[in-house]
Amino acid sequence: MPGTEPWSPNPGTAFWDYSGSGSGALEELEVCPSWDLPYSYAYIPTLYLAAFTVGLLGNTFVVWLLARRRGPRRLVDTFVLHLAAADLGFVLTLPLWAAAVARGGLWPFGQGLCKLSSFTLAATRCAGALLLAGMSVDRYLAVVKLLDARPLRTPRCALAVCGGVWAVALLAGLPSLAYRGLQPLPGGRGSQCGEEPSDAFQGLSLLLLLLTFVLPLGITLCCYCLISRRLHRAPHLGRARRTSLRLIFAVESAFVGSWLPFSALRAVFHLARLGVLPLPCHLLLALRWGLTLTTCLAFVNSCANPIIYLLLDRSFRAQVRRQACGCTRRGARRISSASSLTRDHSSLFRSGTYS
Template sequence: MSMGEEDDYYNSSDTYYDLPGEDYSVLVEDEPSALDSEAVRRLLVALYSLVCVLGLLGNGLVVVLAGCRLKRTVSTVWFLHLAAADLLLNAFLPLYAAYAALGFHWPFGTALCKLSSFLLTCNMYTSVLLLSAISGDRCVSVLLPVWVQNHRSPRRTHAACTAIWALAALLSVPSLVFRDTRQLSGGQVACFNNFSLLSPGPAVAAASSGWHVGVTVTRFLCGFLVPGLVIAGCYFIIICRLQRHRLSRNRKPFRIMAALVVAFFLCWCPYHILFLLELRPHTWPPAVFRLGLPLATALAITNSCLNPILYVFMGQDFKKFKVTLFSRLASALSEDTGHGSFPSNRSFTKVSSVNDKSPVSEKETAML
């Protein structure tokens, strides 16, 4: 494809359905119905607005509690970094809502196009790598409780989280490199992945395809499949160990982490599936990408507001444990791994004693 042909390709009358957080550059070759377009835009605007409000409030509260008010433990450090990753993405959601409200027109410039995509990708990598690290931490705590007591500390956990942030940022660099804007006919500006940016010349089509495949496969493996196998392996070992030695009869400590992991993979699974399907867009009906890509991206972004909700509803028995939301959240965040396999009693910090009359004095086991 020559440079002139490339310009004609990107400036055709076809319609882009590519949200700022997506890493697709699908060009839909048929115009959607007005009903589909309007319904999708309204749904996305409402969803992004709701996720933004819930995410800023929930993750902001978690950051304040875990970072400033609760006793610093290994678990609060993990939760602090998870919330910080989500909070950073939540702060940019008004751009997503505006993009959908404007009919997928991006008026914010190339820099914000790149940055918004980078933040979504970095949020994905940071979240799944942190969940993998937490799972490994729980597994080691069950297998080697004595070693954990001597070597596990909040300071070292902070160092591990910093390394995870650095790795996630490195894996997200393609979003900064390939994300681009281009003006279409009718005055609309598209924010999309332009894999030809590093491939000028006559071989642009083949080179672009190579970059596209490389970025897609890397993201699927590093951001979904491999961490999923690591998490599954860790919890399989934990369950086998606990059942074999009858170390814990209480299933409540499993609820928070199980809920976080399940929520992450349910929210991101459609995103990655469509990402892989997009490698061969002409094999599938255009409606798959026209409607599927925006909705899958919105579902992935929804994960950024779910964790604080899960802390509240999964940390304790919601029907029997009648305390304030603030105290419930503090309770979930203050659970620590300890030895992972032995019962332990811990008292609440000043923040978690908002409702001292509630029966919350004992934690049977560490959160796994």
């Protein structure tokens, strides 16, 4: 995703135009030979399908776990629910990209699915970044501002924020609908799902990268710095809230660690395509290989959150075991999460008031 759209690696020997001129400039275009990483046609589809399987099961379970709740829901639950829905939308596109990579970059699903899957990846990645920023702001208000923030920390405000996030995410995905489509592969081997070589698209993608990744990342880091200062000054906040914060911090760290390398390389790619950052061919080849690897890392993040919950949240593990063993009883109390079963109040998923 250059900012908001996916990078689609195209296996096989090809030639890239890195001049950045897609507007009919008269200067001679620099053409560089390009090769894919060895055996990428095998391990990349395998990785995508593994992420699809884990992400589909894990995020579906999280959505079901929180959506089945009866009664009041904590504000953080709302963000977690929407985040899982965004990841679920993301993983549903992975089999399409896996099939394309396995076929040497050939896209066999037509123009419509190319645009739709590109739009879905763009919108859900943007939604994930903004939801995590919203979650950080909510935790900042809950820990630092406390009673002063009560008018802002209501279920209606949380739903309004999530609605606004999805509206922005859908808008951020529109360039993918407009500028991504079937592009001819070298040698007349068919078409790939790729972006048009347009300067306007490169500039817009760079701007969206700043607004939908760098800005939310800055907000998140600022909030956690302020939260950290507050925790050092007020150790009485308690183990439960600290544990919940560590779990949320792990989720956000996984997102940043997965998407930051990709976003940095995509920014370099946009600058190279625009001609602002001329690069020799050997660096351009290294950039392409780096984007291939960081794309895999970024895509795998779509299945990371349920794994984090499973590793760090004892109550979530208890609920998974109960569902896996078919031990849930119809006559049991209505619950929103595993924490209601185990009474583990340090769980991110525990039921209770809007705290």
